[in-house]
Amino acid sequence: MRTLVRTGLVRSVGFMAPGQARMVVEEPATASAAQPGQFLEIDCTPAADGECARSASLRAPFLRRPISFCNVDRVAGTFTLAFRVSGAGTDALSRFRTGDRLSFLGPLGHGFTLPATGTCLAVGGGIGVYPLLHLLRAARERGLGTAAVCGYRSPEEAFLLDEFREVSDRTFFASDSGGLDFTGHAGAALEAFLASQTPAGPVTVLTCGPFPMMRAVAGLCARQGHACQVSLEERMGCGTGICLVCACKVRSLERGEPEYRRCCTEGPVFDAREVVWE
Amino acid sequence: MRTLVRTGLVRSVGFMAPGQARMVVEEPATASAAQPGQFLEIDCTPAADGECARSASLRAPFLRRPISFCNVDRVAGTFTLAFRVSGAGTDALSRFRTGDRLSFLGPLGHGFTLPATGTCLAVGGGIGVYPLLHLLRAARERGLGTAAVCGYRSPEEAFLLDEFREVSDRTFFASDSGGLDFTGHAGAALEAFLASQTPAGPVTVLTCGPFPMMRAVAGLCARQGHACQVSLEERMGCGTGICLVCACKVRSLERGEPEYRRCCTEGPVFDAREVVWE
């Protein structure tokens, strides 16, 4: 039997930037199992020890929230979640305190597929940068080349820069309002980056961020002949594949017909060629 | 305008006995205003600063919970709540931590009326003993005689004994299972106590506890000619008098007809002669 419901110990909670929270959780089995691009379905109220479903009147908010692995430390048995406070759930999550118990399901979903050789070029926009940190660390551990192109709204809202530098052979930080390596969004930054650099070996682009940005990235990769994987986002019910609410429109590479696939199970990461960009 | 919605600072939370919690809250205006027998309507999720109604998805449990003042320290600007963990609300409340903010309405309700002279004889059973502590302290401050008859299930579940000794001229502790001053419930204990003692001046009995116990106490007082006030309990919606769900059946001393009065506003304390004991 597969253990799907787990409880971890909150090691720390804090803000990296206004509205951008980070939580470190200890749960060794989860840290060992976590693959880049996978996520957890998180209960946003602190759990009593071992408890999963509390009585209805205490589930607030009601549904769990999907959050990706941002960083994983297998040795310490911990993982980091980074998230934007954007509603009731993430707000409640940001109010957890050291010592609280966190109930979650996972690791869930089909994450990024690391190439056998060459360079992993991670392209992120906004909160989409978070899962890329874990991805690049994993790529480096496999001996692959690593590069990061990250787009932020402004330098004040640019987070994790040092962490990205640590795991990347090259970094290229963009800001909509200037003040970093490049002025403009991540898609444009990628174009500039690829024009100026020739990464080692075949390039695999792995991207996460706003839909229009990922569309631009996918288009560029198609034109330049790079493999491209995209991490899609859809509202979820279960995260485990049983409720079918997280429909993503994709076109099967074999069958060609657009169809709905589950973001939580067949995704969140898809081959960019499959995605229906509408 | 009257300030009804207040937020206090939780100074400490702990357990006095298994399932019996105690919380000290700092809010000077409330501590000054609190009258014995009054209560607060408490929001069982920690409040963000100053916040009262949070979004629907974060109200858990939904309704507030009525809890009486157990002790008040006007100098420190604090008050103590003591409560039994008996469901979702009190459970959530017991998980508050020092530094949390507590949202409440109050002080609410019509409390005990202290007599001008003589002795206040407080008779409590189970969690009904809690509000009597505040009552006896207030009586003593007014220079009245004070006596406490408290009934517990067992000596292990007997709490606040020292606190009661501190504010009472005489105490008489009863336990259903023996091991204290008297074996039996609080009603029987009162009878034994009155048989063995002659408190100074006219006796006013003030009682809070299980309905059958209070009925016994009220009956004894009627027979022996003591004034008696009882604190009734009813499920509440608002605590402020607007919803009419907290109906207590009482018989107006003038009109004589049984009618429903609001436990939260006309009560919780009623003259024992008014109560319809059914």
Next chain:
Amino acid sequence: MSTTPDLTVRIGAVVLKNPVIAASGTFGFGREMADVFDLSQLGGICSKGVTPEPRVGNPPPRVAETASGMLNSVGLQNPGLERFVSEELPFMKSLGTVVIANIAGNTVEDYQAMCRRLDATDVDAIELNLSCPNVKEGCMAFGSTPTGVAGLVRAVRPMTRKPLWVKLTPNTGDIRETSIAAEASGADAVSLVNTLLGMAIDIRTRRPVLRNNTGGLSGPAIKPVALRMVHEAYQAVGIPIVGMGGILTGEDAIEFLLAGATAVQVGTANLVNPLACQDIMDAMFRYAKEIGLERIADLTGALRIW
């Protein structure tokens, strides 16, 4: 509050300062809150349900908490129409806001007589409660079918020149049909919705928690259903809709306006937050200001369905 954005709304001839009305049964007759905040700021106050004769109401327990909501079985405890008119209405009218009398009866004649009596008062509007689930006779029985609604409203309409708001029950197969019946029979507005009929059980005693066995479900739990019904009714009738059901925040209220409500009533929220109406008015004002809206009335029905 400044005059822009303009929060005024009109329910037929009745002009409200803003769209927020304290709902029937959750604000008494305004007395308990009169020294808690300035009630003259309210769009309106709707009285507790009034019946021809005084009613003692149902035996307790009358309340059961549920997930994000509550069940009540108050059973229209009220002092009766005469004492309402002589003691409560003058006080309510003194508050400086629009006063709506919520009335309920067992028979058509009850409603007729009450409307005739209220016609001679200075009440601003009458809300016909055809939807109380907590009394044995009448009331919800009238409100659950189009013919019941039509028959009652038609009989009552000639009794008064006061605006008639018809409060309908969500315990029905199609809210459009009962709303259309109300409009066709002369209602000036429909109030949507009253409580959903519900039950809670104590597994220890094997008894319903409520002494009345069932009760009316209110609060955030019912908001999705109420909002859908307001949206449906808005597409079916031309008279204004007073929307309610689970409104706790300004955002909730705006959702109801977008779905088609001209004004909203705030009920259960007052129980957990006595300042709910004020907080909601403030939040609506801020919202309108932020998005540069000139008139809040422009939000009514502005939902763009897919």
Next chain:
Amino acid sequence: MSTTPDLTVRIGAVVLKNPVIAASGTFGFGREMADVFDLSQLGGICSKGVTPEPRVGNPPPRVAETASGMLNSVGLQNPGLERFVSEELPFMKSLGTVVIANIAGNTVEDYQAMCRRLDATDVDAIELNLSCPNVKEGCMAFGSTPTGVAGLVRAVRPMTRKPLWVKLTPNTGDIRETSIAAEASGADAVSLVNTLLGMAIDIRTRRPVLRNNTGGLSGPAIKPVALRMVHEAYQAVGIPIVGMGGILTGEDAIEFLLAGATAVQVGTANLVNPLACQDIMDAMFRYAKEIGLERIADLTGALRIW
């Protein structure tokens, strides 16, 4: 689990190990949970709603969180009856528990054809879904009136010897009437209730959150309504009732039994707690043991109303 207390319940000819069934649409076809806990322990599994032809379902967003509940507008995404029979049913039957096929169609003929086809399979029972609020034609239209229910069930009954469970909608004026219609037309059981039709609005975009505009409300928010309907239906019909709506814990499930359900289905709870069914079965067992109950079936209808 030991054999006392006896958790077995009977829905007509179908014997369930215990009263807990995973509800349609919230457990897939059992594949995702087959390695999460031992599904052979379940009372039963009800399939996702199956239609004659494959359906892609509605466009996203298909889910909106609400207070203590959720709205869904999946729209019966499923592989169609043939692939269900050839690919999913054999797997489900291999799990060692009772398998119920939930079916939905646009026309009477759709239901007839599906029942005929399923009659030739080893499915244990057929649940006629007359209550899906998320598809344009058929389905809920049949289930919202007594005549609709009667017409459909009567037409379908001769097509199969399998037990027929009729799943009814709470979006109706009187659940007793639709339940009686189902019983009178040959249903072996009624399943109560499907989702309440609801709506959620994004005030920023002024759009419904769901791309389908409306959706079905499920979860604890609807429990009081579902429980009341089970209680009403229990007093009106003699066939067994499969109760559901907001069950999250063993206590919730026992409330439904007391109200009159013979078995329960657990839906939305599976989404927030994949072990919900197991936790509920365990809690029911413990409860029965604690109070010295010999047979859980004795709880059905044991509510003592006031």
